[in-house]
Amino acid sequence: MNLMDALRRTTIVAACLPVAIALAQDAPSPxxxxxxxxxxxxxxxxxxxxxxxxxxxxxxxxxxxxxxxxxxxxxxxxxxxxxxxxxxxLIDDHVHLDDQFGKNTYAEAAHVNFADEVLRSTLYARRTLLAGFTTVRNVGDTNYDTVALRKAVAEGTVVGPRIFTAGPAISTTGGHADHTNGLSMDLQGDPGPMQSIFNGPDEARKVVRLHYKEGADLIKAMPSGGVMDLGTNGSGPQMTEEEIRAIVETAHDYGMKVAVHAHGAEAIRRSVIAGVDSVEHGTFMDDADIKLMKEHGTFYCPTVYTGQFVAEQAKKGAYPPAVTKKALEVGPQIIKTVSRAYQGGVKFAYGTDAGVYPHGQNWEDFIYLVKAGLPPAYTLQMATINAAQLLGHDDELGxxxxxxxxxxxxxxxxxxxxxxxxxxxxxxxxxxxxxxxxxxxxxxx
Ligand SMILES: [Zn+2]
The missing domain is CATH 2.30.40.10 (Urease, subunit C, domain 1)
Incomplete structure (x- = not known):
């Protein structure tokens, strides 16, 4: 096993047909x-x-x-x-059940094993359910471990919410989901489609098909930079429109929806035009993006509390310098964007980014959405019927x-x-x- 493999802790998770699992999760109860x-x-x-x-x-x-x-x-x-x-x-359409940021997160990458993460995820799943979130959409994991978690919850081995998962988020080289960002060159290797990293439309299609093969219910793509990785660019585009279109067309062929992590206006514009189903974060969404999202019926998952949380943590010195700078810029902006997008008629679904802040506090977004000026009843619809619509399961949930x-x-x-x-x-x-x-x-x- 080379260093790259060791870092990615590649484990083969049994592939399961998403449809069969979705049904099995809801088998008649005792x-x-x-x-x-x-x-x-x-x-x-x-x-x-x-x-x-x-x-x-x-x-x-x-x-x-x-x-x-x-x-x-x-x-x-x-x-x-x-x-x-x-x-x-309640439904949270943006969680990461196998991860929870803490003060040791960046250092832990060198010595925490995949099995450690999986065991922790069982506690996070239980806390999420007990907070009233009976269904979640997991938008980014490590090596498909939430596919296994979905199966364990469905079997009753683990107490947790009903899970729909994207498996690992997909990204371009050096992008937000390239986990070798910030490592020494000796450790980086050259991650490719098997590690959910692609360049060009053909590789994008391959990554989507690999996700289908491994049991993902949907695709999570990273067409813009992000806050929590060690790269320097927090909002610039990291995929071409052609690449995003290849992801969307392939995913939709396989019955999978596409969620995109996008902070910057240009990445949002390309994603909406390419036909994605939801924009996550959307921090620097401009008026043209808001108009486009309304026209296309693209959902917005604002993750508003996480924006506030990372800015506060950054002020306390909780993150490395590259992350601190981005957290201070991105965090406070989201609440303003939420108000503008709501006024502009964009359709919202409840998505929080639990895992960046502690699991089980998924309710925090209700507080901040109301602070941003959204009617309380609308925030409850976001976390029920709207979130179910974004999942494509409003026939049975919400x-x-x-x-x-x-x-x-x-x-x-x-x-x-x-x-x-x-x-x-x-x-x-x-x-x-x-x-x-x-x-x-x-x-x-
Ligand atoms: Zn996230």
Whole structure:
């Protein structure tokens, strides 16, 4: 094994067909045949409105009936959520479950093993679910470990959210996902398609096909520089429009959507024109980009809290100099961009970049989105029906309605009056199984 291989800790993860896994994740649960939940309030994610007292009937892993008032059914298990507001299970469309930045992250790259990262990811998955996020889109991992995590959650080996994963993010040489950036030349090697690095449309197609082969549900591409790598360029374009188009056309052929990490205006413009499904971060989005995103129906995942978090960490000296400079520039800008993009009619989905900040605090974006001027009800739609639409699974997720998967969470009080209650999720049900009740974890294993 050469040094490059050692650094990438290449491990073969069994490839699984995404469709089969998606279905297996939602196999009928061991929950009682019928459960009845009494919700004092229920958020209607389609209308963006709060409903009064509602009874939710659950049969197996799906919602059966949703009716006004307080009702019951013979032989049913009744759950009273006194004083609470019920919402569809929350969805975070931008997480990194196998990673969490800490003060030792950059030094750890030299001595933390792949297995260490995988074991940590099981804790991060559990924290995410207990925070009320019953579904996540993982947009960038190491060596497809979240494909294995997806399978472990589906099998019940690990407690966590339903996972849709992009596998490793894809990038050009020296780009944001080139993990040899900043290493000494002796250690860099020449990463190529097998390491998710490409140059030119043909290699781009190969990288996308390799991801399909290894079980990715979607593609995450890095057409602009980023904050957390050791490169110097935080926002400039790092892919040609032709390269992005090759990614999008190939991914769509295979039924996979494309999310792009893009900070700079030119990288956003090229990506939207090439037909990507979502822009992540979007920090320096200009008015022309906003117009284009509205026209193309491109989703925006703003990761607004992460912007604030990295700027604060940079001020405390938590990052190397190259990262500090970029974090101070990019962080504060995102909140302004969020306001402009919302006013400009861009469609938002909830995506936080959990992993850059600690997992389980995925609710922080609600607070900052409201600070940016978004209506609280819209932020809740972002994390339910809009996020489900971006996943392409709004037929079964993001809404409490008959026939949908029984993902339901509750918070004390009313988030339309006080958005901070989203930090206090007290009840979590995923596919009909209760994982948290009265703010305490319910052991399911
Ligand atoms: Zn990210």
């Amino acid at each position: 929950a009682p045949a019928v459960t009845v939940i009494h919700c004092p309030n229920l958020f209607d994610s389609i209308a963006g409105k709060m409903l009064g007292p509602t009874t939710v009937f659950i049969s197996g892993n799906k919602f059966d009936k949703v009716e006004p008032g307080t009702q019951t059914a013979p032989g049913a298990t009744v759950i009273e959520l006194t004083g609470a507001t019920c919402l569809p299970g 809404v409490v309605a008959p026939g949908k998967l029984a993902d339901l969470v509750a918070v004390p009080g009313n988030p339309l009056d006080d958005i901070t209650v989203m930090s206090k999720v007290s009840f979590v049900m995923k596919a009909g199984v209760v994982y948290k009740r009265d703010s305490q974890e319910v052991l399911t294993q």
